Amino acid sequence: MLDSTHVPLRTAIVTGASRGLGLGIAQSLAVDHGLRVAMVARDVAALEAAVRQVRAAGGDAEAIVADVADKLAIHRIFGIAAATLGDIDVLVNNASSLGPTPLRALLDSACEDFGAVLETNLLAAFRLSKVALGSMVLRDRGVVVNISSDAAVEAYPDWGLYGVSKAALLQLTRIWAAELAGTKVRVLSVDPGEMDTQMHADALPNADRSTLADPNMVGRTIAARIVEAAHEEVPR
Amino acid sequence: MSPATHPPELRELIRLLLVDEARSEVRDSAFGEIVEILRPGDLLVVNDAATLPAALRGQVHVDGEAHAIELRLLGPRAHDDGEEDRDRRWRAVVFGAGDWRTDTDDRPPPPLLEPGMLIELFGDVRASVVSRDPASARLVELCFEQGGPALYAQLYAIGRPIQYSHLDRDEQLWSFQTVFAGRPWAAEMPSAGRPLTAAMLAALRRRGIEIARLTHAAGLSATGDAQLDARLPLPERYEIPAETAAAIGRTRARGGRVIAVGTTVVRALESAARAGLTHQGGSGETELIITAQTPRLVVDGLLTGMHGPSESHYRLLRAFASQALLERAWTLALELGYRSHEFGDLALLLPAEPTRDSRLDVRPAAPVWDP
Numbered sequence: 001m002l003d004s005t006h007v008p009l010r011t012a013i014v015t016g017a018s019r020g021l022g023l024g025i026a027q028s029l030a031v032d033h034g035l036r037v038a039m040v041a042r043d044v045a046a047l048e049a050a051v052r053q054v055r056a057a058g059g060d061a062e063a064i065v066a067d068v069a070d071k072l073a074i075h076r077i078f079g080i081a082a083a084t085l086g087d088i089d090v091l092v093n094n095a096s097s098l099g100p101t102p103l104r105a106l107l108d109s110a111c112e113d114f115g116a117v118l119e120t121n122l123l124a125a126f127r128l129s130k131v132a133l134g135s136m137v138l139r140d141r142g143v144v145v146n147i148s149s150d151a152a153v154e155a156y157p158d159w160g161l162y163g164v165s166k167a168a169l170l171q172l173t174r175i176w177a178a179e180l181a182g183t184k185v186r187v188l189s190v191d192p193g194e195m196d197t198q199m200h201a202d203a204l205p206n207a208d209r210s211t212l213a214d215p216n217m218v219g220r221t222i223a224a225r226i227v228e229a230a231h232e233e234v235p236r
Numbered sequence: 237m238s239p240a241t242h243p244p245e246l247r248e249l250i251r252l253l254l255v256d257e258a259r260s261e262v263r264d265s266a267f268g269e270i271v272e273i274l275r276p277g278d279l280l281v282v283n284d285a286a287t288l289p290a291a292l293r294g295q296v297h298v299d300g301e302a303h304a305i306e307l308r309l310l311g312p313r314a315h316d317d318g319e320e321d322r323d324r325r326w327r328a329v330v331f332g333a334g335d336w337r338t339d340t341d342d343r344p345p346p347p348l349l350e351p352g353m354l355i356e357l358f359g360d361v362r363a364s365v366v367s368r369d370p371a372s373a374r375l376v377e378l379c380f381e382q383g384g385p386a387l388y389a390q391l392y393a394i395g396r397p398i399q400y401s402h403l404d405r406d407e408q409l410w411s412f413q414t415v416f417a418g419r420p421w422a423a424e425m426p427s428a429g430r431p432l433t434a435a436m437l438a439a440l441r442r443r444g445i446e447i448a449r450l451t452h453a454a455g456l457s458a459t460g461d462a463q464l465d466a467r468l469p470l471p472e473r474y475e476i477p478a479e480t481a482a483a484i485g486r487t488r489a490r491g492g493r494v495i496a497v498g499t500t501v502v503r504a505l506e507s508a509a510r511a512g513l514t515h516q517g518g519s520g521e522t523e524l525i526i527t528a529q530t531p532r533l534v535v536d537g538l539l540t541g542m543h544g545p546s547e548s549h550y551r552l553l554r555a556f557a558s559q560a561l562l563e564r565a566w567t568l569a570l571e572l573g574y575r576s577h578e579f580g581d582l583a584l585l586l587p588a589e590p591t592r593d594s595r596l597d598v599r600p601a602a603p604v605w606d607p
Contacts, residue, residue: 062385075409076392079286082419083323084385135418137434138284138449182438 007141009230011085013038013077013132015068015124016095018046020197021147023053024219025092030059032220033227035090038081040064068095068124069116078131090226091132091144093125093169099161101202106160114161121165126172129187133176136185143226146173148189159203186229192218237542237566239402240575243411248431251574251581253542255557255565257588262565264572267431267582270539276444277492279483280539283426283500284449286417289395289409290424293335294357296347303347304333307355307363308398309391310423311453311473313377314521324383325366327470329459330374336399340460349376359394372464388420398424400458402577412578421473422454427578428498428539446487448480452504457548468548471523474504478517484534485515493536495584499543499552502526502535509533528554538585542569542576556585 012029016022017039029035031054039054039061041047047063054061064080066073082088097120099113129144136142151159152166173189180187194200196212244250252270254263265273274280290309295302307330312323332344349355353365355378362381369375380387397412412425415434437447452474459465484505487494496502507522508514514534524530528551538556543549544566553562565583574581 064385064389072408075286075413076389079288079392079420080385080388082286083388087418131413131417134414134416134434135284137437138282138416138418138447 009033009035009089009141009143009227011036011038011081011088012090012092012226013040013064013081013088013128014092014094015040015077015128017041018043018050020199021192021195021215021219021222022092022094023050024214024216025094025222026050026061026219027054027057027059027216028220028223029090029092029226030054030061031057033223034060036060036062036085038062038064038077038085038088040066040068040077040095042067068128069097069119071123071127074124074127074131077128082135087135087139088132089136089142089230091128091142092147092222092226093128093145094147095124096121096147096162096165096199098199098203102205103158103162103203105158109161114164117161117165118168121162122168122172125169129176133180133185133187137180137183140184141230142185143229144176144185144187145222145226146170146187146189148173148191150191150193152191162203186232188225188229190222190225192222237544237570237574237576239577240579240581241402241404243407243579244431247415248433248436250431251572253565253569253574253581253583254586255561255583256586257557257561258586260561262561262568264568268436270584271436271439271443271445273584274440274443274445274495275492277487277490278495278537279446279448279487279492280440280495280497281448281450281480281484281501281505282414282416282429282432282497283422283452283454283504284414284416284418284429285422285426285451285454285500286414286420287397287409287412287422287425288420289392289397291336291396291398292357292361292391292394294355294361296349296353296355298347298353305346305355306331306333306335307357307378308423308456309395310455310470311421314473322384323387324380326363326378326380328376328378329456329464330376331460336403337401339401340458343460345460346374348373357394359390361390361394372459372461372467374459374461374464375470398456400577416449419451421451422500423456424454425578426452426454426498426500427541428501428582430578431582432497446483446492448483449477450480450501450504450508451475452500454498454500465548469503469525471521472500472503473519473521474500474507475519476504476508476513476517481513481515481517493586494534495537495539496535497539499538499540499549502538502552502555505534506530506532526552526555528559530555532556532587537587540583540585541578542566542574542581542583544576553585556587 014026018041151163310327313325330346414429
């Protein structure tokens with residue numbers, strides 16, 4: 001049900017936004033839904049190209065170069081975004097890491113690689129959400145989306161580091177949503193399915209690309225879901 | 237009073253001194269008890285400004301000689317134009333060599349900055365001096381080379397949170413943030429809001445106590461220059477959302493009290509009332525200095541850090557309690573080992589009369605105050 005009194009979403013932070021799904025979500029939020037979007041990624045050149053692409057399509061976007069796995073970068077990302085765009089209404093935790101590729105069995109995986117995957121896929125999402133959600137709860141508006149995977153629930157051999165991190169992220173999402181029940185702030189998990197992205201090619205180089213979804217199309221669906229979630233009326 | 241030298245282990249683990257004028261009561265409690273002390277129908281207004289990394293180190297050349305300086309940014313000036321140029325001009329206080337580990341008053345004075353002079357900050361960031369305050373040489377206006385997101389990226393790369401020598405370790409920026417911080421407008425943390433946890437805010441709401449917000453650019457608490465210190469707080473920008481104005485209206489209508497979390501909230505709300513902004517919300521820059529003589533138009537109670545008679549904020553506390561009661565409270569707080577400063581204990585000041593200017597209720601659009 002739509003709540004007609006709801007103020008439209010105005011601003012978003014999207015991580016891992018220089019390519020693939022992150023770029024697709026950022027572009028759709030900016031172009032199709034008119035949000036001002038802070039696009040976060042590590043690679044300066046790729047990120048600037050992505051921001052140019054969104055702007056060329058008529059979207060309002062800013063680049064924030066940062067590694068979300070660096071905990072010292074968290075307040076920097078949020079601060080630059082909030083100073084530039086205003087209060088943040090949407091956070092999309094999309095940046096994620098497979099760990100070393102080709103993917104390896106758990107017995108062959110290094111503890112340090114596991115730690116690094118958890119920093120990017122789980123703790124970065126926790127830290128950024130923690131910084132963004134307090135203001136959202138105070139304003140009683142906002143949406144946080146964590147990008148999940150079927151590897152979060154299926155036990156795929158060789159997908160251990162990624163799968164465990166995504167399983168934990170899914171549980172983080174569920175608990176956060178439970179804690180914020182009774183507010184208008186939404187915390188969602190979205191499984192985008194298999195897409196034709198660099199990340200997919202890194203994991204499964206021999207996949208038949210014709211069977212994979214276009215990340216821009218999936219990005220549009222997720223952006224629409226975000227806007228819809230913000231307008232859902234939930235009994236308080 | 238001894239300052240708290242670092243953040244408490246958990247943000248809510250501090251003491252709360254209840255200073256209730258109507259009951260002539262001064263009572264020590266745990267901070268968490270505020271949920272029970274406030275009444276259903278009350279409105280708690282917080283300042284949601286996040287704290288900037290506002291301390292920047294660098295150097296200037298005077299007569300060919302390099303001088304180390306530290307800048308403490310107060311906030312951007314309002315008159316900028318264009319997106320890329322946005323927030324290029326800032327007001328700042330200049331300190332001499334050294335850092336926060338030295339007592340502010342013991343630091344060497346900065347060289348005299350002249351308009352047009354170039355300031356080279358660490359990390360290859362540059363700003364030029366636009367003007368110097370006629371009364372205080374340390375107070376300057378600067379223009380950075382870049383504005384907008386590029387400038388904020390630089391500030392977050394090179395800036396440190398403003399700190400003082402009472403701290404026992406170098407803290408990260410996250411230590412200076414409230415749970416609900418949004419836009420980074422504050423030079424120093426609006427610290428009275430720091431002990432509020434998400435769980436406490438939810439418990440307050442469940443008890444029928446409304447929570448509303450405003451954003452106020454909290455400035456410096458010390459400048460190292462007695463003359464400039466006497467002018468604190470300097471002009472600060474604020475923004476009152478329309479929802480907050482509406483919440484104030486609802487609170488008045490049901491006979492609840494408007495409780496400010498921190499002196500910055502008092503300054504913003506009382507300034508807004510005088511500018512006719514408490515009905516629809518709005519924004520502005522305020523020069524209002526609140527003292528015992530300032531009639532309170534909006535704010536019925538104040539949650540505040542422990543401020544002694546020598547501090548600039550003490551004058552403001554006098555608008556909420558008599559000198560005799562404040563002295564009693566201060567004496568008890570000393571006896572009980574209360575801690576001051578940004579990570580310290582709090583007091584809740586509840587004046588006997590929730591004074592409010594009834595003109596505010598009946599003449600929303602008209603100016604209600606002619607200073």
